[in-house]
Amino acid sequence: MTYSYYPGCTLKTKAKDLDLYARKSAEALGVTLEEIEEWQCCGGVYPQAKDEIATKLSSVRTLNSAKEKGQDLITVCSACHHVLKRVNNDMKTDEDICLRANNYLQLDEEYKGETNVIHYLEMLRDVVGFDKIKEKVVNPLTGKKIAAYYGCLLLRPSSEMMFDNAENPTIIEEFIKAIGGTPVVYPFRNECCGGYITLEDKELASKNSNKVLASAEGKGAEMVITACPLCMYNLQNNGTEHDLPVVYFTEILAEALGVK
Amino acid sequence: MQVNENKEFRPRIVAFCCNWCSYVGADLAGSSRMEYPADVKIIRVPCSCRVNPMFILRAFERGADGVILCGCHPGDCHYSTGNYYARRRMTMLFSMLDYLGIEKERTRVEWVSAAEGAKFAATMNEFIDTVKNLGENRKLRDLRCKE
Amino acid sequence: MQRIVDKINELFANGTVDRVLGWKVGEFSYDRTPYVFTKEGGLDGFAYDSFCANNLSKYLIAESRKEGKVLVLLKPCDTYSYNQLVAENRIKTENVYTVSIPCKGKVDVEKLKAMGMTGITDIVENGEELTVTTLYGDEKVNRCDVLCEKCLACQKTAKECDEAIEGEAYEKPHKDRFATVEELEAMSPEERFAFWRKELSKCIRCNACRNVCPACSYIKCVFDNDNSGIASKANTDEFQENMFHIIRAFHVAGRCTDCGECSRVCPQGIPLHLLNRKFIKEINELYGEYQAGDNTESRGPLTSFTKEDCEPSIVYEKGGK
Amino acid sequence: MSLSINYKAEAENILKISGVNPKKCMKCGKCSGACPAYDSMEYHPHQFVSMVQDGDLEKLMKSDAVFKCLSCFACIERCPRSVAPGKLVEAVRLAVIRKQGMNRLKPEDIPCMLEEELPQQAIVSAFRKYSK
Amino acid sequence: MQRIGVFVCWCGSNIAATVDVAAVAEAAKLEPAVAFATDYQYMCSESGQSMIKDAVKEHNLTGIVIASCSPRMHETTFRKTAQAAGLNPYMVEIANLREQCSWVHKNKEEATEKAIVLMRTAVAKLTLNQPLIAGESSVTKRALVIGGGIAGIQTALDIADAGYEVDIVEKKPTIGGKMAQLDKTFPTLDCAACILTPKMVDVATNDKITIYSYSEVEEVKGFVGNFTAKIRRKARYVDEELCTGCGACTEKCPSKKNPNEFNMGLDNRTAIYIPFAQAVPKVPVIDAKNCIKFKTGKCGLCATVCPSNAIKYDQEDTFVEENYGAIVVATGFNPIKLDEFGELGYGQIPDVITSLEYERLMNAAGPTKGHVLRPSDGKKPKKIVFVQCVGSRGQSCREKGYCSKICCMYTAKHAILTKDHYPEMDVDVFYIDVRTPGKNYDEFYRRAVEEYDVNYIKGQVGKIYEENGKVMVQGSDMLGNKQLTVEADLVVLATAIEPDETARSIGTMLTASMDTNDFFTEAHAKLRPVESPTAGIYLSGVCQGPKDVPETVSQAGAAASKVIGLLAKDKLVGNPCVAGSNPLLCNGCGQCANVCPYGAISYVEEEVRGPGVREVRRYAVVNEAVCQGCGACTVTCPSGAMDLKGFTNRQIMAEVDAICK
Numbered sequence A: 001m002t003y004s005y006y007p008g009c010t011l012k013t014k015a016k017d018l019d020l021y022a023r024k025s026a027e028a029l030g031v032t033l034e035e036i037e038e039w040q041c042c043g044g045v046y047p048q049a050k051d052e053i054a055t056k057l058s059s060v061r062t063l064n065s066a067k068e069k070g071q072d073l074i075t076v077c078s079a080c081h082h083v084l085k086r087v088n089n090d091m092k093t094d095e096d097i098c099l100r101a102n103n104y105l106q107l108d109e110e111y112k113g114e115t116n117v118i119h120y121l122e123m124l125r126d127v128v129g130f131d132k133i134k135e136k137v138v139n140p141l142t143g144k145k146i147a148a149y150y151g152c153l154l155l156r157p158s159s160e161m162m163f164d165n166a167e168n169p170t171i172i173e174e175f176i177k178a179i180g181g182t183p184v185v186y187p188f189r190n191e192c193c194g195g196y197i198t199l200e201d202k203e204l205a206s207k208n209s210n211k212v213l214a215s216a217e218g219k220g221a222e223m224v225i226t227a228c229p230l231c232m233y234n235l236q237n238n239g240t241e242h243d244l245p246v247v248y249f250t251e252i253l254a255e256a257l258g259v260k
Numbered sequence B: 001m002q003v004n005e006n007k008e009f010r011p012r013i014v015a016f017c018c019n020w021c022s023y024v025g026a027d028l029a030g031s032s033r034m035e036y037p038a039d040v041k042i043i044r045v046p047c048s049c050r051v052n053p054m055f056i057l058r059a060f061e062r063g064a065d066g067v068i069l070c071g072c073h074p075g076d077c078h079y080s081t082g083n084y085y086a087r088r089r090m091t092m093l094f095s096m097l098d099y100l101g102i103e104k105e106r107t108r109v110e111w112v113s114a115a116e117g118a119k120f121a122a123t124m125n126e127f128i129d130t131v132k133n134l135g136e137n138r139k140l141r142d143l144r145c146k147e
Numbered sequence C: 001m002q003r004i005v006d007k008i009n010e011l012f013a014n015g016t017v018d019r020v021l022g023w024k025v026g027e028f029s030y031d032r033t034p035y036v037f038t039k040e041g042g043l044d045g046f047a048y049d050s051f052c053a054n055n056l057s058k059y060l061i062a063e064s065r066k067e068g069k070v071l072v073l074l075k076p077c078d079t080y081s082y083n084q085l086v087a088e089n090r091i092k093t094e095n096v097y098t099v100s101i102p103c104k105g106k107v108d109v110e111k112l113k114a115m116g117m118t119g120i121t122d123i124v125e126n127g128e129e130l131t132v133t134t135l136y137g138d139e140k141v142n143r144c145d146v147l148c149e150k151c152l153a154c155q156k157t158a159k160e161c162d163e164a165i166e167g168e169a170y171e172k173p174h175k176d177r178f179a180t181v182e183e184l185e186a187m188s189p190e191e192r193f194a195f196w197r198k199e200l201s202k203c204i205r206c207n208a209c210r211n212v213c214p215a216c217s218y219i220k221c222v223f224d225n226d227n228s229g230i231a232s233k234a235n236t237d238e239f240q241e242n243m244f245h246i247i248r249a250f251h252v253a254g255r256c257t258d259c260g261e262c263s264r265v266c267p268q269g270i271p272l273h274l275l276n277r278k279f280i281k282e283i284n285e286l287y288g289e290y291q292a293g294d295n296t297e298s299r300g301p302l303t304s305f306t307k308e309d310c311e312p313s314i315v316y317e318k319g320g321k
Numbered sequence D: 001m002s003l004s005i006n007y008k009a010e011a012e013n014i015l016k017i018s019g020v021n022p023k024k025c026m027k028c029g030k031c032s033g034a035c036p037a038y039d040s041m042e043y044h045p046h047q048f049v050s051m052v053q054d055g056d057l058e059k060l061m062k063s064d065a066v067f068k069c070l071s072c073f074a075c076i077e078r079c080p081r082s083v084a085p086g087k088l089v090e091a092v093r094l095a096v097i098r099k100q101g102m103n104r105l106k107p108e109d110i111p112c113m114l115e116e117e118l119p120q121q122a123i124v125s126a127f128r129k130y131s132k
Numbered sequence E: 001m002q003r004i005g006v007f008v009c010w011c012g013s014n015i016a017a018t019v020d021v022a023a024v025a026e027a028a029k030l031e032p033a034v035a036f037a038t039d040y041q042y043m044c045s046e047s048g049q050s051m052i053k054d055a056v057k058e059h060n061l062t063g064i065v066i067a068s069c070s071p072r073m074h075e076t077t078f079r080k081t082a083q084a085a086g087l088n089p090y091m092v093e094i095a096n097l098r099e100q101c102s103w104v105h106k107n108k109e110e111a112t113e114k115a116i117v118l119m120r121t122a123v124a125k126l127t128l129n130q131p132l133i134a135g136e137s138s139v140t141k142r143a144l145v146i147g148g149g150i151a152g153i154q155t156a157l158d159i160a161d162a163g164y165e166v167d168i169v170e171k172k173p174t175i176g177g178k179m180a181q182l183d184k185t186f187p188t189l190d191c192a193a194c195i196l197t198p199k200m201v202d203v204a205t206n207d208k209i210t211i212y213s214y215s216e217v218e219e220v221k222g223f224v225g226n227f228t229a230k231i232r233r234k235a236r237y238v239d240e241e242l243c244t245g246c247g248a249c250t251e252k253c254p255s256k257k258n259p260n261e262f263n264m265g266l267d268n269r270t271a272i273y274i275p276f277a278q279a280v281p282k283v284p285v286i287d288a289k290n291c292i293k294f295k296t297g298k299c300g301l302c303a304t305v306c307p308s309n310a311i312k313y314d315q316e317d318t319f320v321e322e323n324y325g326a327i328v329v330a331t332g333f334n335p336i337k338l339d340e341f342g343e344l345g346y347g348q349i350p351d352v353i354t355s356l357e358y359e360r361l362m363n364a365a366g367p368t369k370g371h372v373l374r375p376s377d378g379k380k381p382k383k384i385v386f387v388q389c390v391g392s393r394g395q396s397c398r399e400k401g402y403c404s405k406i407c408c409m410y411t412a413k414h415a416i417l418t419k420d421h422y423p424e425m426d427v428d429v430f431y432i433d434v435r436t437p438g439k440n441y442d443e444f445y446r447r448a449v450e451e452y453d454v455n456y457i458k459g460q461v462g463k464i465y466e467e468n469g470k471v472m473v474q475g476s477d478m479l480g481n482k483q484l485t486v487e488a489d490l491v492v493l494a495t496a497i498e499p500d501e502t503a504r505s506i507g508t509m510l511t512a513s514m515d516t517n518d519f520f521t522e523a524h525a526k527l528r529p530v531e532s533p534t535a536g537i538y539l540s541g542v543c544q545g546p547k548d549v550p551e552t553v554s555q556a557g558a559a560a561s562k563v564i565g566l567l568a569k570d571k572l573v574g575n576p577c578v579a580g581s582n583p584l585l586c587n588g589c590g591q592c593a594n595v596c597p598y599g600a601i602s603y604v605e606e607e608v609r610g611p612g613v614r615e616v617r618r619y620a621v622v623n624e625a626v627c628q629g630c631g632a633c634t635v636t637c638p639s640g641a642m643d644l645k646g647f648t649n650r651q652i653m654a655e656v657d658a659i660c661k
Helices: A017-028 A056-069 A078-093 A095-105 A120-128 A129-138 A171-178 A201-217 A229-238 A249-258 B021-030 B053-061 B082-099 B115-134 C003-014 C055-061 C076-086 C110-115 C181-186 C189-200 C208-212 C238-252 C261-265 C271-286 C314-318 D007-018 D028-035 D045-053 D055-063 D073-078 D085-097 D120-130 E021-029 E048-059 E071-086 E098-100 E108-127 E150-161 E192-205 E248-252 E290-297 E300-304 E355-362 E407-421 E442-451 E503-510 E549-567 E591-596 E632-636 E649-660
Strands: A001-008 A032-035 A073-075 A117-119 A145-148 A182-184 A222-226 A246-248 B011-017 B039-046 B066-071 B105-110 C018-023 C032-038 C072-073 C097-101 C120-126 C129-134 C137-142 E004-009 E034-040 E063-068 E092-096 E137-138 E142-146 E165-169 E211-212 E215-223 E226-233 E320-322 E328-329 E333-335 E352-354 E383-388 E426-431 E455-458 E461-467 E470-477 E484-487 E491-497 E497-499 E537-539 E571-573 E580-581 E599-609 E613-622 E642-644
Touching: A001 A056, A017 A246, A017 A249, A017 E320, A032 A145, A032 E599, A056 A073, A056 A078, A056 A095, A073 A120, A078 A117, A078 A229, A078 E021, A095 E320, A117 A120, A117 C072, A120 A129, A120 A171, A120 A249, A129 A171, A129 A249, A145 A171, A171 A182, A171 C018, A182 E426, A201 A229, A201 E461, A222 A229, A222 A249, A229 A246, A229 D045, A229 D120, A246 A249, A246 C261, B011 B021, B011 B053, B011 B115, B011 E004, B011 E549, B011 E649, B021 B039, B021 B066, B021 E071, B021 E098, B039 B115, B039 E108, B039 E649, B053 B066, B053 B082, B053 C238, B053 E649, B066 B082, B082 B105, B082 C181, B082 C238, B082 C314, B082 E165, B082 E320, B082 E455, C003 C018, C003 C072, C003 C097, C003 C137, C018 C055, C055 C072, C055 C076, C072 C076, C110 C120, C110 E470, C181 C271, C208 C261, C261 C271, D007 D055, D007 D085, D007 E142, D028 D045, D028 D073, D028 E461, D028 E470, D045 D085, D055 D085, D073 D085, D073 E048, D073 E461, E004 E021, E004 E048, E004 E108, E021 E063, E021 E108, E048 E071, E063 E108, E071 E092, E092 E098, E098 E108, E108 E328, E108 E649, E142 E549, E150 E165, E150 E192, E150 E211, E150 E549, E165 E215, E192 E211, E215 E320, E215 E355, E215 E503, E226 E328, E248 E300, E328 E503, E328 E549, E333 E649, E352 E355, E355 E407, E355 E491, E383 E407, E383 E470, E383 E484, E407 E442, E426 E470, E426 E580, E455 E470, E455 E497, E455 E599, E470 E491, E537 E599, E580 E613, E591 E632, E632 E642
Parallel strands: A001 A032, A001 A073, A073 A117, A145 A182, A145 A222, A222 A246, B011 B039, B011 B066, B066 B105, C018 C072, C072 C097, E004 E034, E004 E063, E063 E092, E142 E165, E142 E328, E165 E211, E328 E537, E352 E491, E383 E426, E383 E491, E426 E455
Antiparallel strands: C018 C032, C120 C129, C129 C137, E137 E571, E215 E226, E226 E320, E333 E497, E461 E470, E470 E484, E580 E642, E599 E613
């Protein structure tokens, strides 16, 4: 099982752990991740307007690289995944965007959304299988009450992301069970922490982060896991009213698999 | 009966009207005394879906200058679905006539309910004007000109 | 071709089929005639090459009603016609064994003649090159320059058959099948009228188009039906004279698989497929992509509808000038 | 220098680039009921829909509300009529920042915002959202 | 050669003032097929009609053209005249000289010219007319009602009342349907059980009505007047004849922890159970999935305690086949599933419930004996929030596109009943619009607001979540222009309703058309609201569209009266203008059946004989009793084998030719 792998900028700097443990765990699970050569930043935000073309080009380049290698594209960062998946969807379904993006890029062969974009968690669920992971766990997180924080970007809009039930997701909870932990289901797991607004309005970001953490804490969580460096930062640095540790899901996966 | 040789061009218009809506709408135009030119002659059919494209072609071939098909509004068909089929068939036929270079304005579909006497009369007036402007229909009568 | 012959012999030998519907070398060396080979008679004269353009599916209407099982060779485009015929209950599938065979486009001998080659006595195919022997000497032409019109825009891949014989990879020509339709649409009504007047006036009403068309599969059609009001076989009434082709195109609309046989067989060279393609294009644009014969279940676009269908007036809006 | 803006044309363009059809809205308020930034926004998701429809754009373009949207897609996800108010908010924001000199975030603002933990993702995405 | 008579009517001055009627009659005489032509002041009058009759006899006419008013006025009159004169009634054509000529034109010359063309057109058509005889078919004087809710019950009672046999097929173990689960009914607040259960008893005791409970219709064949239905009677493992309904079995059954469907799973029932106390028939049924005897082979306690040996573990499904003249669909509805509405917390938060669950909570025979106690801890809530339009009026894939119609009123009812029992309780209602058309409906809703102090908030709820044992309802208050988070103890979702899941397959079975939401479509939205376009199929209750109880009952009665009208006939006379296929021309391609809205076309594989033809062919056959004569099939037929009597291809072509001459 070999995949094209798009780490994204933050995973090379502040979120090195997310990247490192993703790679180590993949290796332990027999999945090969081949980092795309010369990838560019996805921009972090999916441009929703129909006339935003240039802002989508870097994503299309990445997607096209995976296509040229004939591989599915794996991402870990929620934001990158969101951007790449939706740009890919545009290339597949929006003739106008597709035409104009291709006009800009002048690729050898037009890119029309051929690449399959999957999130690391989807790979764990659909390719490796949570049962298989369970078998490979050497340090189960038995008894650990872990709250999954999905945030917005993995789930919404569900018509495009097709990741999980957007209002009552279960994939990370299943993941937590697979590594031996006890999932804590709490109502704000799919509510926004305000990550994007952290520079603009710290107060609002802080308010939302605290709400999320309060909700998790209220349900007895001992730890929150996430797939998003921005959520991670925001929950940790702006969710100051709570002391709950926030960890990348890849890190506890690596820990459970004994490759940390 | 040739009335007057020098008179202005009087088109021949065939109107197919479904029995349940448009024919009743045409009757209503009559009982409301709404005027439209005598050039229109109505053929009563049970449903707009009874109108075979052959009939329309035949009309043109025999010298009609315009053919209009009236039926119940989509969704109101007495037979529930007839006009939906008619709508597709006529769309296809009209686009083919257009493709062959025949003025598409000579053919028309209009949905006229039993209550729309005024619409019937207005539609006929409008259609006759259009056809009058196009003049006599020569093309369809001798599409296949023998050399 | 050898693989096809082997397969047929194998199926003859193990009793799977009794007859084979294929092509036989005809009067001229480049003539290929549809032929039914029997187990007893063997495959004498059997051929499969660039000249086997006939769509054999229609012959199954009669052949499948005979006793025993008949094997039919279907080129990719023919598999669609086959499906459409099955959908219309015209073929007794239990008596048919379908074998899909590869196709690299067929050669149109008329094109050779149009290039000025007369008195052709033989044509030898060697890869992508044809050597044409005429009374006046040999000439060489590229196969791809003389393909049938229908093969130039064909992008069809074979639908499922009982058996599939794969061929070597073949890069299909990429002619846009709607290009000419679009050119016509871009003309003024007068130009279009002139175009069709010129073309249709050539019709001698030989009925070849109708006879070869797999969608005109009817034992009798309106033109044979005294009660239709338009019955006729020859030039007795101006009506079908003028309208024969329009009605024919209308009757096959939504059922035509775009096999292109009509134009191929027309002795007058009328581009009849342009009528059918116009309908296909309209159907695709207005009611969603539809390929007749893609399967044997779906309803044709003219025997279905949606409540949101466009109004016929769309023709005024989008039609040509 | 005050900008003279043709708000009607602006509204039309916003509808075009957002792909939103405000006529589909049944004014149920679910978007605003779901919005996590509601209290920080002067105008709320459902108001964006009706105000853009009415061409009442001046207020929206002058409001901070366009910068307070979290782009969390909750309104888009939950809208029963598939109106997608979030796309409108973004389109209005674009209409603002595409104007000369209207960038919300400037490079020179960045240094003082930096802190040890801040991932560059936050800066990149802020530029994408607030500047053109 | 036809001998046609043309009769031009003056209609007093209505026609004669604008059309030179004598000229029309003179022109008619020039037509080769016309043997006689005349004009007269009033053709429809007694003397006009006898003039026609005399002329038919005197001139040996084979058909008549009446050039007069619209055929919609007097076609029937003149058909009767023709019949009285010994002609086939379909040898009559009308030229519409009044509504479509004299009344719409002013110029006499032009109008006369047109009148002549119209007369010629009618003559041209009549020349090709064939005598038509309407088919007759018998009527089985028995009706089938599919569904035993209030709609089916009312329809069956009304039909039985007229003296006809009726069978009710109900898939559940008891009749009663959704209404049996309701507590009170709006706007009068009378108890649903008090008005429903007597009707259920009436059904049970009516000797004209047979109830097939725990049964499903498997197959329907035939056509109006002559349907045959195959009914599967599912094994209930209790002999209905022997059982006395004493209930000893249900008391002793050791498998007690099975969710009780009747109470929406809010409490449990035994594996052998009677759905509710007033069930009809009052015969238990064994839920084999949860029965210990069926699961392990051990137990058999119910059989031991049964005083009448009615328990039959070896019972199997049986089938009944019966003939019917008419079929009434009364398949009803269900609340939609809320799995996709995660943001509202249903299924995740125990104290978020549906309205139907709330009905059971309020019902004295319900799981809490009528006390409103929340499911999580059995405590009395202090604050209840109702949310309207959950899953209705939406456009995304999880919602229904329509208004479920009943929710506004039942929510007002819930609010009033709650405040009535517990004045101290706080009640909020989130609404988008309050829709209350109906007698005393809006008054009822206003009472909720004004007398009962129910707090209506205009806005929809964005998220419902649990926090510290409270149910937090976050929604918008559109009028107050604010976002609210209400702390509630119990939340009730006014869940959209949808047709029962069996409706689609029943619709297919009956060839009754349905809309995209799986509601049955009526023959005419305004004028034939209780009939399906398929003859002999009638619609009762919510299967046709959302309805409340009074509407359902009136529609049920209307459907019954239509059925009675049908069953009262000994013979059904069909419309002779039906389609027919010529086997010699038909190719059996199947296109005509695709477009037939009535399922009137089938195909046979039979020998066809004709000049030079003798072979087995597949060809179309039209059931004339079912065909309504629209003609859709005729156009789709590429061989022209399919033609429509009375409007044949040749007839219409002849009309076209006559107009264009």
